[in-house]
Amino acid sequence: MAKKTVFQEFTKGLWSEVPPYRLVLGLCPTLAMTKGVDNGFGMGIAVTFVLVCSNVLISALRKVIPKNVRISCFIVVVATFVIIVELVMQAFTYPLFLQMGIFIPLIVVNCIPLGRAEAFAYKNGIVASFADGLGMGLGYTISLTILAIIREILGNNTFWNHQVFSSVFQPFAFMVTAPGAFVCLGLMLCLMNMLGKK
């Protein structure tokens, strides 16, 4: 495989390897945190922050981290940034923190940050790892936001907690429940596969 440019490392996370739809990673928050656009977007930003920070730090320290204990070191790095995100969210965006609840600490065991650390940051330079983390993070954010827009508008008739259509439109409450999330995600995966088919 030819060496990719930094720009390609960035864009692959946005389309060809977008985490939830192409790699099908990080699905737990994808299903649970897309009830509303604010949740989905907030979750995406939190993951992006963790991903960029951990990718850069792990890439910078990749010569120091011994191969045998690399996973433990990755987990410590990822967990540190996740707890920082959690504390900062509690202090400044408390209502959002309440809605996201357990899914913030669960970013630690989310496959995306650990996966990128192992598959990319540990083998590549700082600039490339930054681009990779940012691309993957933004791809994740956009994916969650799109799913959340569909579910919130159809299921609750709101967008970012503001009403969209007149009250005549009866919201399709199924969309904001867990089974609705599965159906919606399945349709998105189907759409992405159709678009990706050559």
Add this chain to the structure above:
Amino acid sequence: MREALKLFIAVLVFSAVSGGLLAVVKSATQERIEYQQIKFVKGPAIQQILKGCSNDPLNSRFKIMDGTMDRSFFVGVFNGKPDTVAFESAGKGFGGDIGVVVAINLATDKIVGVAVTTNRETPGVGSRVRSEPGFAGQFKGQPIEEPFKVKGDGGNIDAVSGATVSSRGVCGAVVASGEIYRRLKPKIAEKAKSTKS
């Protein structure tokens, strides 16, 4: 041996740096987090049911040990008298515990107001016990000793239609707060008296 020592030191250094960093962030945000918790979780409900009081109930709060649990009580001052206390209790709902704040007048033992704080009820169905003011309004003015039940269970509270389990949970929480109130009333009254009006 040297190899193992190297691995050990690497993980040790990582964990130590991480721990130190988190301690700094934690202490920097702690005060703000405590304030935000009171403001956003219980604040709106307490301010809503103690509407018209002349003090800030969030600042005039005290704690009483109830068994092994610390309970917070918020005092509302009406007409210069600190005679109303609000506190939180919980009832079993459809999706977990429903947190309910109940305000009680210490002189008459009657309910001043009831509001739902935290709930994990189905959005748009069970969560209406919180958003429909008519439901919580039914408790207002009733004596706290009343064994509140929804009408389907032989009580006198109209359940929110389609959300009987959630409505039952709120009734349960109000009954539970009646029990707490009976148990702790002497202590509550004593502490509330010392609140500045």
